[in-house]
Amino acid sequence: MLGPVTTGRPTRVRTHRRPRRRTLVILLALVAAAAVAGVAVVVVPMLRPAGPRPLFQMPVTCGETWQLSTYPGHDDYDVDFFPIEGESWGRPVLASYGGTVTVAGINGSLGGRTPENPEGPRGRGGGYWVKIDHGGTWETQYLHLLEPPLVTVGQKVTQGEQIGRLGSTGNSGAPHLHYEQRRGWDKVETHFDGTPSGITTDEEEQILRRVSNNCPAVS
Template structure:
């Protein structure tokens, strides 16, 4: 092989390498066209100790898929709230706003917005669970590793409510390109492999379904978080 042919093949290789690098850089900057896919849904259980029966409810304007839990055998206040699945504490603390938009003092009841004392758990694969309106500071802190059934706090009425209950959500974060764990990535909760039955809040002004129609009827579930 002559020197000219060696030079020619070398230059072809250099050009090909440059084209490949340019393609990879452009692809990285533009992002992958394929949306991210969630990991396997964790084996979520009811967020209460084994054997307890709870009533699952929603109401117009609550956001589709949001669940309010009320203890079926007596008062809800002070009852244990436990992790639905193994995970890591994404956030634990206080969140509440007053009518003028300012931050409410921790422990305030009946705020304009906010979970009150609450916890958000990350379960991997884009899955999150949210627990709100606890009676005082959570029993866990941000960054903690938790096991299914571990105590997170107790039912209360802090934040945007005046009634003792647990506010609960399941999220598939891969549904939201901005990964805000907001309305768009809420999904129907599943407990012990069975869909909760709480889907529509009956309001077209709230998401993610945004359909007018009947509110999902109340459900009853017994915890197998054992």
């Protein structure tokens, strides 16, 4: 009997690739679903109708008078805080209202401006910063802090609680606090103790003074 006849070519082994393709499709679908869910977690709450404006207070110590200002190119509604008296570096930065910390870290780059080297190189963006969610789509932001924030993401804070110290990190020319109030996706005019600040546009320089009523609650 003749033995097995070979042709010199390797025998093709049929592989069943359909299960692998099906698995890949399922994995891609799961990844897409997770991505959509992640976006929904961020986007859907911001699309809800805004709740009542919280009774925001100035983000600085009770009873102190501070300069509130803006300048051309600063962006509408943005407010810079400068102390009228005393040392600027390291002044307490306080939560304007109670809420949950959603960001506590670095925006852009820090640069090299410090109390020891106030003319050091500028960084980019907001430097050390904090963002607080106050519910009802309301948020506040605090930028150019001196050092890492004193709070962490997920932490609950109360009105007047210290969240950082005033500095000049990021794209900052001098120690100050860049501050914003937001409703949903939009920046809005800042209100303090129920009164609008009056800073609504950056078309011209504006400088005003206000006394902080961010005082401890009386029991």
